[in-house]
Amino acid sequence: MKYRHLILIFFLCFTCTFSAQVRGLIQGYSKNKMTPLEQVKIKCVNARIGTYTNEDGTFELILPKILPDTLVFSAYGYTSDSIVVNKSDRFVSLSIVLYSDQLLEEVLIELKKQSHSILKLKTLHVEELTSSELKKAACCNISESFETNASVDVNMTDAVSGAKKIQMMGLDGVYTQIQMENIPYLRGLQSAFGLHSIPGTWVESIQITKGTGNVVNGYESMAGLVNLELKKPYEMERFLFNAYGNAYGRSELNINSSHNLGEKWKMSLMAHAAGVFIENDYNDDGFLDMPTGTDFSFFNRWDYRGKKMEAKFGAHLYADNHSGGQFNEATILPLYKVDKTTKNIDLFAKTGFFFKKVNRSLGFVYNYKLHQLQSQFGPRDFSGNEKRGYLNVIYDDCIGSKDHAIRTGASFVYSDITQNLDISLSMTQYVPGAFFEYTFSSARMNFILGSRYDYHNLYGSQFSPRTHMKFILSEYTDLRLTAGKAWRVPNMIIDNISLLANSKTWVYPENIIPEISWNAGFSIVQRFNLFKRKSSITIDYYHTKFENQLIADRDENPDLIVFKNLSNSSYSNAIQAELAISPFKSFDIRFAYKLLDVQAIYNEQFQQQVMLPKHRGFVNFAYTTRNKRWEFDLTPAVFGSARLPEYLDANGEIVAQSTSPSYLRLNGQITYKFKQFDVYLGGENITNYRQANPIIDAQNPFGSTFDATRTWGPIVGANIYLGIRIELEKK
Amino acid sequence: MTINTYLLSAVFLFITFLSFSQQKSVKAQKVVIKTSTQCGMCKEKLEGELNYIKGIIYSELDVPNQKLTVKFKPNKISLVELKNLIAKIGYDADEVKAKEEDVLKLPKCCRPGAHFKLD
Numbered sequence: 001m002k003y004r005h006l007i008l009i010f011f012l013c014f015t016c017t018f019s020a021q022v023r024g025l026i027q028g029y030s031k032n033k034m035t036p037l038e039q040v041k042i043k044c045v046n047a048r049i050g051t052y053t054n055e056d057g058t059f060e061l062i063l064p065k066i067l068p069d070t071l072v073f074s075a076y077g078y079t080s081d082s083i084v085v086n087k088s089d090r091f092v093s094l095s096i097v098l099y100s101d102q103l104l105e106e107v108l109i110e111l112k113k114q115s116h117s118i119l120k121l122k123t124l125h126v127e128e129l130t131s132s133e134l135k136k137a138a139c140c141n142i143s144e145s146f147e148t149n150a151s152v153d154v155n156m157t158d159a160v161s162g163a164k165k166i167q168m169m170g171l172d173g174v175y176t177q178i179q180m181e182n183i184p185y186l187r188g189l190q191s192a193f194g195l196h197s198i199p200g201t202w203v204e205s206i207q208i209t210k211g212t213g214n215v216v217n218g219y220e221s222m223a224g225l226v227n228l229e230l231k232k233p234y235e236m237e238r239f240l241f242n243a244y245g246n247a248y249g250r251s252e253l254n255i256n257s258s259h260n261l262g263e264k265w266k267m268s269l270m271a272h273a274a275g276v277f278i279e280n281d282y283n284d285d286g287f288l289d290m291p292t293g294t295d296f297s298f299f300n301r302w303d304y305r306g307k308k309m310e311a312k313f314g315a316h317l318y319a320d321n322h323s324g325g326q327f328n329e330a331t332i333l334p335l336y337k338v339d340k341t342t343k344n345i346d347l348f349a350k351t352g353f354f355f356k357k358v359n360r361s362l363g364f365v366y367n368y369k370l371h372q373l374q375s376q377f378g379p380r381d382f383s384g385n386e387k388r389g390y391l392n393v394i395y396d397d398c399i400g401s402k403d404h405a406i407r408t409g410a411s412f413v414y415s416d417i418t419q420n421l422d423i424s425l426s427m428t429q430y431v432p433g434a435f436f437e438y439t440f441s442s443a444r445m446n447f448i449l450g451s452r453y454d455y456h457n458l459y460g461s462q463f464s465p466r467t468h469m470k471f472i473l474s475e476y477t478d479l480r481l482t483a484g485k486a487w488r489v490p491n492m493i494i495d496n497i498s499l500l501a502n503s504k505t506w507v508y509p510e511n512i513i514p515e516i517s518w519n520a521g522f523s524i525v526q527r528f529n530l531f532k533r534k535s536s537i538t539i540d541y542y543h544t545k546f547e548n549q550l551i552a553d554r555d556e557n558p559d560l561i562v563f564k565n566l567s568n569s570s571y572s573n574a575i576q577a578e579l580a581i582s583p584f585k586s587f588d589i590r591f592a593y594k595l596l597d598v599q600a601i602y603n604e605q606f607q608q609q610v611m612l613p614k615h616r617g618f619v620n621f622a623y624t625t626r627n628k629r630w631e632f633d634l635t636p637a638v639f640g641s642a643r644l645p646e647y648l649d650a651n652g653e654i655v656a657q658s659t660s661p662s663y664l665r666l667n668g669q670i671t672y673k674f675k676q677f678d679v680y681l682g683g684e685n686i687t688n689y690r691q692a693n694p695i696i697d698a699q700n701p702f703g704s705t706f707d708a709t710r711t712w713g714p715i716v717g718a719n720i721y722l723g724i725r726i727e728l729e730k731k
Numbered sequence: 732m733t734i735n736t737y738l739l740s741a742v743f744l745f746i747t748f749l750s751f752s753q754q755k756s757v758k759a760q761k762v763v764i765k766t767s768t769q770c771g772m773c774k775e776k777l778e779g780e781l782n783y784i785k786g787i788i789y790s791e792l793d794v795p796n797q798k799l800t801v802k803f804k805p806n807k808i809s810l811v812e813l814k815n816l817i818a819k820i821g822y823d824a825d826e827v828k829a830k831e832e833d834v835l836k837l838p839k840c841c842r843p844g845a846h847f848k849l850d
Contacts, residue, residue, distance in 0.1 A: 039840070041770070050795065052771065076840045626802075627782040627789035675783040 021475035022071075022085065023060040023443065024094030025402065026053050027358065028078050034358045037098060040075040045082075062475050073098060095402065123439065123446040123470040124213065125480045125523040125540065127151055129206040135725075136622070136633045136669060137682070140244065140252055140274065142203060142228065143195040147667060148620050148635055150578055150592035151208050152176075152226065157498035159694035159708040159715050160324050160338045160377075162291045163193050165498075168210065168224040169542055169574035170596035170612050174488070174495050175517070177213070177221035180228050180316075183348055183367045184218050188417050189386045190371060192497045193342060197297050197318045199272040201242050201254040201725075204229045210542055211519050212466045212484030215435040215450035216394060216407060219464050222486040222517040223544055223572070232312075233258045233266035233303045239728040246721035248290055249278025264306055270299040279327050282717050283690060285698040287708070289716050291324030291338065313349035318342070325378070326701065336378040336701035338501065343372045359402060365392040377500035378701055382421050384494060389414035407437040411454075419493040421500075423508065429489065430457040446470045450484075459514050462487050476527045482542075483520040490515055490550045492563060499552060499561055502707040507562040509550065516547040533582040544572040546600075554610055554645040555603035558654060559704070570600030586624040593617040608643050611712045613662070615640035631671040638664050642712050648705040650697045660712040663689050677726040688718035759788055762810060764799045767823035768792060773841045780820050784808065799824075 028037040036057025043050035047064035063069070067086055074080035078098035129149060137147040143164040146152040153167040166173040178186045178194075186194035206228055213225035231237075240256040251274065258268040275294040282289055301314030325338035352363040367390040375382040394409040413431040418424070433454035440447050447469040455461045466484030473479055492512060499506075521542030528535055549570045553562040575595040582588045594616050598609045608614060618637035624630065641659040649655050669682035691713035697705045768777060774792040777799065781790040786807025791800045801813060808816075817824035821837040834842055 039770070039772075048795070625789070626791065627787070628778065629782060 021060060021062050021443075021472070022094055023058065024096060026057050026059065026073060026075075026096045026098060028075065028098050034097065037075050037078070040073055040078075040098070043072045043074075045070040045072060060475075123441075123448050123468050123480070124209050124482065125211075125525075127208040129208070131204055134200050134203055134206070135671070135680075136620075137200075137667065140250070141196050141200060142198045142206070145200055145203065145206060148590075148618075148633075149208070150576055150594055150618065151210060151224070153616075156711055156715055157192075157709075158501040159691075159711045160287055160291075160501050161340065161498060162322065162324060163498060164195060165192070166195065166226070168208075168226075169544060169572050170598035170609065171223040171544065171572055172495070174490070175222040175515075175544075176224045176226055177218060178226045178228070179217055180230060180348075181350075182217050182227065183350075183365055183392075184220065184390065185228070185346075185367075187220070188371070188388060188415065188491060189373050189384045189419075189494050190344065191491070192494050193320075193340065193373075196295060196320065197316075197342075197344065198228065198230075199252070199254055199274075199297065201240060201256060202230050202270050202272070202299060204231045204235070210523070210540065211468075211482040211521050212464075212486045214448065214468075215437055215452040215464065215466050216409070217392070218411070218413075219433065219452060219454050219462065219486055220488045222488065222515070222519065230299070230301075231256065231258075231268065231270070233268040233301060234305070236268060237727045237729055239726075241726040242723065244721060244723035247719050248276065248280050248716065249292075250274065250276045250290070250721075264304055266303045266305075268299075268301055272297040276322075281327070283692075283694070283715075285693070285695050286326050286328060287336075287695055287698060288324045288327050291322040291340070293320065293322035293340075295320040295322075308354055310352040310354075311350065314347075316344075316346040316348075318344050334702070336706075337376055338378070339374075339376040341372075341374040343370075345370045357397075359405065360397045361395075363394040363396075365394070366390065373494075375497065377497075378706075380421065380500050382419070382493065382497060382500065384420065385416075385418045387414070387416040403441050405439040405441070407439070408435065410434045417491055417494075419491060421493050422506075425491075425493060425512075427458070427489070427491075431455065444472050456489070456514070459489065462514070462516075478525045480523045480525075482522070483518070485516065485518050487514050487516040492550060495550075496552050496561075496563075499709055502561075502709045503702070503704050504554075504559060504561045504707070507560050509563050509565050511565075512550065513548060513565055515549050517544050517549070518547065519544045530581050531583050533585075535579075535581040537580075538578045539576070541573070541575045544574075546570045549600065551600050551602070553602050555607065555657075558646050558648050566600055569606075571598075573597040586626065586628075588620075588622045590620040590622075591617070592619075610645045611642050611660075611710070613640040613642045613660075613712075615662075629673045631673075632668075633670075634666070634668040636664060636666045638662065639713070644710060644712065647696060647707060647710065650700065650703075650705055652705060660691075663713055665689060665714060676728075677724060680723050680725070682721050682723075684719045684721070685714050685716065686718055690714055690717050759802050760805050760810075761800065761802045762813075764801065764814065764817065764824050766792070766797050766799050766817060767829065767843050768794065768797050768799070769841050769843065770794065772838060773822070776837070776841060777817070777820060777822065781816070784816065787813075 026037050026040045027034045038053055038055045038057060040053040041050060042059055042061055044064055046069045049064060051059055051061050053059040063085060068084050070082050070084050072080060072082040073096055075098055081096060081098055129145060134145050137144045143154045146154050154164050155167060157163045157165050166176060168176045174191050177184060209225040213221045236258050238258055242254040244252040253273045256270045261267055273296050276290055276292045279292060280289045297318035299316045304311040320342050322340045326335040347368045349366045352361055354361050369388040371386040373384040390413055392411040394407060396407050398405045411433045415429040418426045431454050433452055435452035437448060437450035449467050451465040453463050464485045469481045471479045490512060519542060521540060523540035526537045547568060549566050550563060551566050551570060553564060556562045577593050579591045596612060596614060598612055599606045616639045618635055621634045623632045640662045644658050644660055646657045647655050664687060666686040667684050668686060669680055671678055671680040691711060694711050694715050696707040696710060697703055700706060771794060774794050777792055778790050781787050786804045788802040803813060814824040814827040818827045818829045819833055821829050821833040823829050
């Protein structure tokens with residue numbers, strides 16, 4: 001274990017940098033109510049250093065070497081307060097209450113946040129991508145949002161459908177729970193194509209948690225949790241117009257608007273239309289590089305903020321129609337078409353009630369979804385229908401002080417999924433569940449103990465314990481540990497739908513049983529100063545072990561795709577290292593490296609999952625001019641070689657297992673800001689690297705050796721895009 | 732290979748655009764102005780206004796010290812004009828004091844006295 005030495009060295013480095021730190025919560029008392037105060041100024045009088053509180057009223061401050069010193073807390077609308085801190089107060093937690101100065105004005109401050117950061121106070125290792133990071137890769141939907149993020153990978157699933165799927169720790173996107181503001185989202189039938197339904201302009205921030213995450217929002221987060229915070233009527237721009245076009249004939253239009261409806265009500269509308277209207281086939285295989293078609297997506301939400309209760313509700317509707325595959329109408333032969341039609345309705349609501357006691361609240365989360373999917377891969381037709389109902393009740397409280405917080409509640413999931421291919425799979429699931437979570441916080445250490453119990457109407461009960469710990473080794477160093485269990489019921493056909501783009505026969509398992517996994521890992525964040533600016537290094541390691549996994553074995557026989565339930569025979573090891581430095585003013589560089597060792601028993605031996613590079617890395621260069629009007633971004637990414645399964649060539653001869661070459665992909669973007677609008681120009685895959693012959697036997701798609709699912713590299717070549725963003729800020 | 736051609740021409744276009752927008756002329760001047768700014772929001776507000784004014788190359792506010800660094804071209808905007816501009820936005824700029832009516836246009840937290848003063 002060479003990594004062990006590395007870790008040891010890190011510990012040695014960190015422990016010598018000891019100095020004092022305070023953290024705390026500041027609340028304001030006005031109108032007989034206590035609320036956490038954001039943007040409270042905290043200043044150390046003698047040392048002349050200071051900070052501001054975060055949105056949730058918390059702060060962290062590194063104390064000066066010379067103590068005692070006086071800390072002054074001040075916020076507009078509140079009477080200032082001060083306390084004296086001594087050497088003995090190092091690493092303490094402060095709880096400060098500021099009283100209203102009768103003006104009862106709210107502190108209204110917009111925060112400028114760092115665009116990519118690890119949330120320092122969280123016990124869980126949560127990476128946050130804010131809207132400024134999302135603007136770095138301004139095309140098109142949330143799947144592109146992860147281009148400059150090392151934790152989540154986005155892959156093309158096959159060479160014909162244009163579908164993209166995320167991966168965490170090398171594990172397929174179905175093992176990552178995607179949620180929209182803590183509502184499990186894009187699940188079930190949406191797992192294959194769902195990312196297309198949320199454009200980047202809707203997203204306020206994305207939180208990425210590796211490992212099982214907390215127990216509150218469900219049992220399905222096996223590899224990780226991706227939470228999407230969409231723009232909220234209270235904080236979003238008054239109006240946004242965005243138009244985008246690229247060299248492959250894709251054009252997009254986004255319009256957002258928010259409206260004040262009285263003091264307590266706010267509403268927003270977000271609309272998205274996109275289409276690909278030009279047929280491109282740069283590799284001359286007779287198949288479209290990108291399917292043509294249109295997408296419409298619409299989001300409407302309402303917010304109510306009263307004294308005793310808050311409510312949010314809304315709807316997300318979308319429909320799309322894509323057509324890919326062979327497109328040359330002149331031939332007499334039947335064409336191999338890859339079509340997809342989707343209709344989706346999501347209705348959601350959240351209500352929250354406050355109590356007199358601070359930190360006590362009761363929340364209800366509701367979601368109802370109807371989804372319809374029609375899809376065709378050449379001669380094979382798939383159709384699916386899904387109904388999903390979700391209810392989650394969450395009660396928050398604390399025992400004694402804020403240091404002992406509890407979260408408990410109950411959930412109910414109703415899911416009715418029908419999948420029709422050559423077989424028909426129909427499953428109606430009712431899953432009632434209950435969860436309990438205890439959070440202990442102190443100055444140097446936090447931990448969360450959580451567990452949930454779910455009862456599945458077909459598979460019986462499942463108990464999922466999860467625990468997370470955070471140690472503050474010094475004010476520059478955080479160590480986090482996590483371990484937990486998660487499970488899901490696979491939807492075999494839709495989870496693997498891209499594997500229909502070949503002529504292989506699917507061999508089904510005898511029965512479908514839940515997939516269960518255990519995940520454990522740690523992360524270390526070390527902050528330091530380099531070139532007199534903030535820098536950080538993050539190293540993490542996660543191990544996921546499946547008690548049971550439904551795998552698609554492509555190695556057993558090149559003619560078949562064999563689905564089987566593997567018991568205790570598959571795992572994933574993921575190591576990631578990231579270094580963020582800023583060599584000169586407003587120039588940031590981020591280096592990331594990732595090792596993925598994802599193995600399972602394929603063809604009776606442990607082997608790396610196919611098409612999954614073991615090594616990969618990227619460097620992100622970001623430069624902003626001093627007047628902040630030009631922004632430059634460049635991201636070269638290197639993908640190592642991946643194992644490819646054996647296949648039959650056009651003559652029916654077996655071509656032995658091989659590995660793909662490693663390759664470089666270069667993305668970049670330039671943004672110029674005018675006072676009222678921004679213009680951006682970007683390039684994707686600028687070096688124009690493409691996988692040669694992504695489709696095997698493309699001339700004969702109905703033959704026995706056709707295969708469009710051996711994709712390991714880009715199908716689409718160099719692409720440039722141009723966009724404009726007009727934003728009117730809230731008055 | 733048409734995409735490549737597109738790409739190259741776009742990059743060239745941008746580079747020429749870039750070099751035109753930063754053409755050299757009279758020697759730029761750098762000044763440090765003491766202001767009455769209060770907080771991070773003032774920084775956004777002031778820099779957001781000044782960076783789009785013709786003649787200003789960049790402006791940067793040091794929030795704790797209330798010091799604004801401005802690099803500008805004296806042939807396009809004079810120091811007096813610059814200070815008047817800052818006062819018009821609502822902040823004192825050295826000896827040029829902001830008018831009461833302009834201060835009232837600022838968000839509440841950006842007005843003098845909104846945050847506790849230490850010295």
